[in-house]
Amino acid sequence: MKMESKKRIFVGLLLVSLIIFTLLVYYIWSLTFNQRTFLNQIVFIVLVVIFMGIAFLAAAGLAGILLTILNVPLYPSWQKATRLTLNFLYPFVIQLGKMLKIAQDKIQRSFIELNNHLVCIRNMKVHPSQLLILLPHCLQLSNCPHRITMNINNCQGCGRCKIGPLLELAGEYGFNVKVVTGGTLARKEIESIKPKAIIAVACERDLSSGILEASPLPVLGISNQRPQGPCFNTQVDLKIVEEAVKFFIK
Numbered sequence: 001m002k003m004e005s006k007k008r009i010f011v012g013l014l015l016v017s018l019i020i021f022t023l024l025v026y027y028i029w030s031l032t033f034n035q036r037t038f039l040n041q042i043v044f045i046v047l048v049v050i051f052m053g054i055a056f057l058a059a060a061g062l063a064g065i066l067l068t069i070l071n072v073p074l075y076p077s078w079q080k081a082t083r084l085t086l087n088f089l090y091p092f093v094i095q096l097g098k099m100l101k102i103a104q105d106k107i108q109r110s111f112i113e114l115n116n117h118l119v120c121i122r123n124m125k126v127h128p129s130q131l132l133i134l135l136p137h138c139l140q141l142s143n144c145p146h147r148i149t150m151n152i153n154n155c156q157g158c159g160r161c162k163i164g165p166l167l168e169l170a171g172e173y174g175f176n177v178k179v180v181t182g183g184t185l186a187r188k189e190i191e192s193i194k195p196k197a198i199i200a201v202a203c204e205r206d207l208s209s210g211i212l213e214a215s216p217l218p219v220l221g222i223s224n225q226r227p228q229g230p231c232f233n234t235q236v237d238l239k240i241v242e243e244a245v246k247f248f249i250k
């Protein structure tokens with residue numbers, strides 16, 4: 001699957017997080033020698049060990065990310081550790097981005113790119129019935145009278161929004177497709193369909209949280225286009241969706 005190269009924002013922030021952790025470990029370590037009681041020293045040593053573990057995890061994950069970007073094959077266990085690191089450090093990176101005044105959606109877009117890259121290198125193939133596409137409700141034309149959240153087949157395929165063509169695509173390939181109004185409904189659909197792979201279309205914020213929640217399920221995230229502003233008559237590039245479907249289906 002073709003991807004844009006926006007990964008460097010997240011990778012850069014991961015690197016800064018790693019440097020901060022390392023400095024923190026060094027600082028706590030230096031404080032250990034100033035403790036008067038044995039108990040205090042033990043507490044500080046435990047803290048050092050915990051932070052060193054996090055720093056090591058971040059370093060391994062960062063190395064894994066850099067190697068996969070350079071197309072160096074990783075052992076499946078290292079791939080898994082890299083994914084875990086990415087998910088685990090996500091909140092730290094977001095906080096760091098806030099402190100550095102980097103726009104949240106830029107960081108989230110970068111995270112989605114990295115996630116998609118890690119999903120792609122797994123090269124996982126599934127039966128169409130094991131693939132679920134989750135679509136946001138705002139993809140439906142706002143004045144369409146048909147209720148599609150309960151049943152997407154209520155769409156009449158009039159062609160005024162992308163729901164119709166996506167439904168046609170589902171008919172052609174045989175994958176599951178659902179329209180969801182938020183995380184709760186998305187979780188419910190995942191629980192009932194039990195897919196092995198997911199393609200999600202949404203805004204960067206919802207995609208990032210969805211990817212984290214669905215982990216370890218592989219999720220390819222596709223950002224929607226919002227020509228009329230957020231959550232209103234949004235669009236999606238059908239070619240990118242089809243490309244993602246072809247990537248997953250056997």
Ligand code: SF4
Pocket residue numbers: 140141144145146148154155156157158159160161162163164165
């Ligand atoms: S394609 Fe379907 S959902 Fe979209 S406006 Fe037409 S009937 Fe409504």
